[in-house]
């Protein structure tokens with residue numbers, strides 16, 4: 001459980017009611033819930049009608065793959081089909097249709113580069129550029145169903161690339177540009193991508209950092225072992241000198257930028273795979289989460305419209321995520337563009353050139369909806385309120401939070417300092433797997449509580465249950481996981497007991513893992529196991545508490561403990577490693593590693609710790625770099641040889657040890673403590 005879990009002792013706080021003015025003009029009203037309660041599938045069919053369908057669907061949902069209680073032999077696939085037989089084109093819905101409706105001159109993207117360059121792209125211009133990219137990708141022989149890896153910083157071409165893929169039915173796999181060459185290679189190989197789209201470099205804290213170099217390194221990995229990539233398409237962003245492989249590498253400005261701006265979008269089946277996005281699981285190998293077309297876009301559009309109260313042509317929206325994460329997919333690209341949003345896309349870090357950057361951007365464009373992560377809010381708090389207070393933030397009218405539980409203190413600060421005590425806060429719970437927001441207040445409808453995600457959205461159904469699947473609200477029992485200090489009763493597993501349109505359709509290439517990860521725990525009931533703990537408070541507000549598995553949440557990024565452990569043991573000096581997420585004031589959790597060295601290791605002490613940190617950072621990504629590494633003589637293990645992470649977490653967080661009775665040798669802790 002993350003240490004930044006809401007301070008649950010404090011839930012009886014007053015509710016923040018929506019103001020009458022907001023309520024009067026809100027997109028969402030109580031009728032949404034009423035409609036969903038009356039007929040859930042009819043409700044989703046209404047939402048799907050937000051989109052343009054080339055062909056109508058014949059059935060809203062086919063969930064025969066998810067039949068509960070089936071015998072193992074006839075185990076269902078747990079693959080839903082939404083809007084069966086319907087056909088649509090995602091890019092047409094996100095771009096063409098707005099131009100055809102007469103909004104071609106509306107700005108789609110206010111791009112703000114880190115070095116200070118900026119560019120406004122209208123929907124007409126976006127259409128022309130997406131068409132050019134689609135024409136070029138067709139020219140090099142890519143066909144619907146092929147996979148394309150996108151490894152790019154936050155520049156318009158990244159969004160254009162995603163839309164061009166969607167337009168052609170190419171399944172994109174966006175790989176966060178902070179990932180290492182080996183992480184990129186693993187993802188390219190797993191999806192067998194035919195094309196990688198990248199940039200020469202990226203701007204980070206005022207400096208141009210190479211990026212194409214990482215692609216070269218990834219593709220030449222292991223002495224140039226064969227890979228699936230035929231072309232590397234390179235956008236020039238920094239003018240850094242790069243290596244060039246003739247025949248394989250092509251410049252964007254020499255190809256895409258010269259292609260025809262006319263392209264007619266073809267429809268695809270509602271279940272055509274739109275994208276794969278890799279996320280950390282409890283084992284070292286990342287999972288390629290598969291999303292499809294019709295249901296995904298329906299829920300992306302519905303949630304963006306209602307949760308953010310977005311008004312097309314009026315609001316200026318800014319989601320600060322990176323397209324390398326699901327938040328960037330659903331709430332920068334597909335949700336907002338399907339709703340004809342004018343949005344800010346910012347390339348860089350929040351303190352380049354200084355800590356005023358975000359608020360300068362809010363002022364410059366009159367941002368009215370701002371969506372970010374608790375870790376950044378806590379960073380702003382640390383920098384001090386005088387920074388945002390030096391700016392006119394009066395344009396802001398809705399604030400969003402995503403990625404981890406938001407602690408009530410940060411929630412209050414966000415509301416008071418950024419939202420002038422009036423902008424409603426939507427704390428949105430969802431996952432890469434859910435595709436779109438599942439649990440959140442609706443502004444104008446839901447009275448909110450600092451730190452609580454409040455309730456599932458209309459059309460979404462959740463339960464909080466114990467290990468047997470009993471509703472914890474009705475049961476005396478609690479789920480059997482090590483929730484620390486969750487405070488009150490009714491803590492349980494968060495499950496989704498009804499299929500939803502944007503749900504994942506599997507793990508790429510590993511449907512057994514898909515079933516085992518999400519559907520096995522509550523196979524009898526046929527419920528989706530989210531991997532999070534949650535509870536209802538005495539007023540019925542829903543609080544999401546954080547992961548109950550070995551997945552850490554560092555600054556809103558999911559990192560598995562075993563991923564970091566395997567990077568550590570990949571270092572020649574390390575014999576064994578155990579990694580835990582310990583609570584961290586700013587990042588939610590910080591990575592704390594305990595390592596046992598090989599007898600032969602000469603280098604010890606601080607120099608080795610520094611080296612190991614750099615090693616993990618290079619092997620996975622700087623986001624996976626441990627906050628602390630402790631060299632210890634032994635690790636606490638159960639009799640069956642399992643490392644007891646729960647106890648290591650106690651040590652890392654400086655707590656009294658929990659139950660050590662199953663340990664082989666409880667004395668190891670004296671040694672570990674001595675080593676700290």
Ligand code: WTA
Pocket residue numbers: 279325326327401402403404405406427428429430431432433453530531532544545546547553556557558
């Ligand atoms: C956590 C990000 C509490 C949770 C969209 C989930 C949250 C994981 C919240 C998914 C929230 C996300 N409150 N916890 N509002 N939002 N989480 O796949 O543990 O990167 O399972 O998707 O983040 O992370 P992912």
